[in-house]
Amino acid sequence: MSWFGQKSSRATRTPRAAEIGDTMSLGGWMRRTLGNRNVQLRLLMCLAAVVAMLIVVEGWKPPQTWRIGDRPAEGLSDPATAANGRLVEPGGTIDAGTLVRIEQIHADRQFSSADLLVRGITVVVLLVVLLTLNGIWLVRSRPALVCHAGRLGVYLVTVVLTVAVGRLLSADPWRAEIIPLLVTVVVFAIAWDQVVAILTALTLSLLLTISTVVEIGHFVVLLSVSVSAILPLTRVSSRSTLIKVGFWSGVVFVLVDWGSLAITSSESAGVLIDSVGLWPLLRGFLWCLVAGYLVAGSLPFIESLFGVVTDISLLEMGDASHPLLQELVQRAPGTYNHSIVVGTIGEAAADRIGANGLLVRVAAYFHDIGKMLKPEYFIENTTAETAGRHEQLAPAMSTLIIIGHVKDGVELARQHNLPQALIDFIEQHHGTTLVEYFYEEARRQAGDEPDYPTDPVESSFRYPGPRPRTRESGVMMLADAVESASRTLAEPTPKSLESLVHRVMLRRLLDGQFEESGLTLSDLHVIEESLTKSMIGIFHGRVTYPEQRTASA
Ligand SMILES: [Fe+2]
Ligand SMILES: [Fe+2]
DSSP: OOSSSOOOOHHHHHHHHHHHHHHHSHHHHHHHHHTOHHHHHHHHHHHHHHHHHHHHTTTTSOOOOOOTTOOOTTOEEOTTSOTTOEEEOTTOOOOHHHHHHHHHHHHHOOOOHHHHHHHHHHHHHHHHHHHHHHHHHHHHHOHHHHSSHHHHHHHHHHHHHHHHHHHHHTSTTTOOTHHHHHHHHHHHHHHSOHHHHHHHHHHHHHHHHHTTTOOHHHHHHHHHHHHHHHTTTTOOOSHHHHHHHHHHHHHHHHHHHHHHHHHHOSSOHHHHSSHHHHHHHHHHHHHHHHHHHHHHHTHHHHHHHHTOOOHHHHHHHTSTTOHHHHHHHHHOHHHHHHHHHHHHHHHHHHHHTTSOHHHHHHHHHHTTGGGGGSGGGSGGGOOTTTTTGGGGSOHHHHHHHHHHHHHHHHHHHHHTTOOHHHHHHHHHTTTTOBOHHHHHHHHHHHHHOTTOOOOOOGGGGBOOOOOOOSHHHHHHHHHHHHHHHHTTOSSOOHHHHHHHHHHHHHHHHHTTTTTTTTOOHHHHHHHHHHHHHHHHHHTTTTOOOHHHHHHHO
16 A cells, blocks of 8 residues: 555665665765765865965974074074074073074075975874864854855855964064954854854964964963953944953953963063063053954944844944935834834843844834835825725735735845845745735635635735744744734733734744744743733733723723
8 A cells, every 4th residue: 555656666665775774874975975066165165275274384394483582491502603602592582683593594494305294294184183173063063154155165265364364473573463363253253153263263273373383372372362352242232342352352361471471481470570571461462452443443344244233233223314214204104113113022022032132123123114115005004095905906916015015125125235134034024924814805705706716825825935034033023913913902901912912923833934933932932921011011001901991980
């Protein structure tokens, strides 16, 4: 017997079992994965990044590791002078003049081909191991970053550029490799997330250390400063946040650099705090501040390059003087009021579940901008003269106009250069829900007319979607639906508002609208509570409490 319309026979079962075995074995998985063109392209990009990195760090050549202010414990000898001639005495300090000679000696040094080859291979192995470890974690935890060739390209190019610029700036008298490192990891923390930024900081600190001074203390300084800059960056609420991040990472630089010097130096810690020892600390502090200012200044560029919106630009866009909002208030004042209420109740609900409330509020202001092209067809804008617009139209035509506000909104948003994050809200705020009123109307009309008995196709009365793909977008769908539905309540009481919110939430949940949003059932419960509370608050003046009803009776 065949359950799925296809008869399985012994002959077809055997190859299928072999296919399943192939899918489950490591060899089969490798064959399928490596045979994929996208995977091949991304592997090629990683290979190119390893080669570029090898060239950038000159992996085959040992770096010149001495810097001004270093105190070689055993001193340094000059091969050009007699055996007892010393360039730096044991415990002596390297100054600018001595460094020039040291660099000249390093440049004249001849390395055997075997030495260069062994070092080159070692660096390649190190790079491949680092890349594989990072890659495995990213593929498992952040597939969105690695599976998109463009994003992966930006990531790899940024990492290689950071090491290149860091290596250039690491020379005396600048020693400013901390600037590109800090800028990159802070940008990654803003554009992606803190864990990706910390992982990148680890890789970059290691590469910058092995290609410059090759000192464990230096690696510890770079890594601790980077991590101290990344950790406070859960939200960038103002430009001063980035300046503060620069300041505090500078403080960490001073403390950790001094600490690592004190631990690794043969001198006592007190000796290091003199005019020579203090300058590198102050310089490091200054570079951290510079990095903070650089990121703060280039934030708009970073946002457009990585397609992210920070709280700073959200606050700017949420201003009522935004041209699109000005136009909305003129053309569709009802929709404008609706959007403001959706923003208020949506923000509170999003904050309650730990989502980005500010994003929900600002996105709500723009979610229905498409309605301003045909405002009179939307109930919140109808006046006595425009009230019967839909009566002259077939339900299918009315539905097309209603659904069209999503597409119009997306186009308007693109014309006004709204960020993609807000455009996503416009596209997703109705998901694939049904325009119930006109669907029922179409069914009724089909039933009434004996010559035209065919039921309307439900899918043509649904919004095109997509369904909400973020928690914030899911919250806005609910806030929007609740606000719209509340307008139909003739007598809003706390009880009727509570059951309305519950009904709206349940209908969308059962319709599968939250399946891609990442919202859990407990999130939905909290959102429902918050929306009910907000709606009761908004209708406070109009809500009739049972006691009032008794008193007035
Ligand atoms: Fe809408
Ligand atoms: Fe709406």
